[in-house]
Amino acid sequence: MKYWKRLTKEQQNKRIREALKDTVDFESDISLGYPASKLDDKVFNTDVSFLKDSPLLQAFVKNPNNIGCHTFGESEHAFNGTQQIEREVLQVLAVDIFYCNEEKYDGYIATGGTEANIEALWVYRNMFKKEYQAKQDEIIILCSEDSHYSMPKGANLLDLDIAFVPVDFETREILTDALDKIIKTQKENGKKYFIVVSNMATTMFGSVDDPKIYTEALRKNDVEFRIHIDGAFGGFIYPFKANSSKDTNRIDFSNPDISSITIDAHKMLQAPYGTGIFLCRKGLITYAATKEAQYVNGTDVTVSGSRSGTNAIAVWMILFSYGFYGWFEKISILLMRTDWFCKQLDELNIKYYRNPRMNIITIHAKYVPEAIANKYELVPDTHNGNPKWYKVVIMDHVELDDLIAFIDALKEI
Secondary structure, eight states: OOSOOOOOHHHHHHHHHHHHHTSOOTTTSOOOSOSOOSOOTTTSOOOOGGGGGOHHHHHHHHOOBOOSOOSSSOOOGGGHHHHHHHHHHHHIIIIIITOOOTTOEEEEEESSHHHHHHHHHHHHHHHHHHHHOOOGGGEEEEEETTSOTHHHHHHHHHTOEEEEEOBOTTTOOBOHHHHHHHHHHHHHTTOOEEEEEEEBSOTTTOOBOOHHHHHHHHHHTTOEEEEEEEETTGGGTTHHHHOSTTOSSOSSTTSTTEEEEEEETTTTTOOOSSOEEEEEETTGGGGGOOTTOTTSSSOOOOSSOSOBHHHHHHHHHHHHHHHHHHHHHHHHHHHHHHHHHHHHHHHTTOOEEOOTTSSEEEEEGGGSOHHHHHHTTOEESOSSSOOSEEEEEOOTTOOHHHHHHHHHHHHHO
């Protein structure tokens, strides 16, 4: 790891205070032109002693705006400090986790995985139009039926067609014959440009798509494509077991067919909600530039525009509290806990799906009475009645005692 180190609490606090010194203080600095300010102290009690011992809460009160993208060009100088913190976060993710070459990436901390996925769709739609003179109805989104709902949401917002590839019911693997047929059919219907979303852990199953399945089928049919990885859930767990010298098809930027990646810090990383992350290869993000935002110093290429600099600090603190080895240890414990849970299900002859590198177990609904599912707050694949699956996620708060209680409840029936 080149950038991802473990820092002491004192080192973290020092770094954050330095960043805040390089960020506008609306209480003491003269700043007449910004349509923003600190938190309203008539509403929020900011005159409390514990603030001085918490740089994160200080940042929350200062209310920095990380509007724009800070991996190239200029940005609003008033928020230099928190922008640099965001750059340090992106550097760890792009270089140390997803193996991008130095200075060959762009990105930003978005409001969540949904925004980050829509950003990717937006970028590629505009790129196909500008570089290939593609017509709107010649572009299509291609993804599996297990993909997150942000894909149809993005298709709706961007007025793009979308095609869903069926998967095997038990293995959740993409059906290659169906994929080939869909591409052929869409090509016959005039589609020439494919925006592919490949999953690094689907929301319901934790299943991981093999991008090579897409690339082989698309090249076979001689169509233009770009691949985005939706790693909103899996991005902070799958790479720590998957990336090794034995991997022939790595799901990161060392794979030349992968152009962008979504990760959510507010899932596995346990950051505050509103901390999705979009990463892409250098230069792609400018296809989403809003040139009309001329009052913003630098180019705004994001969906959300204004973004909290405090969220960047929160993600930075988590990353540098653990460091690579601390995080690897935490993930390993969760996976061992998941292994144990799966063994208990095996002994009860209960059928389920689980990717061995993930902490999601999705159980056939017929083995779980509705009362037990409700008691333990399992998530069904549908809330519209007659679910086929129930999901268990081994997060940090899920202890062995909780799992034992659930298993004992199943044994009783």
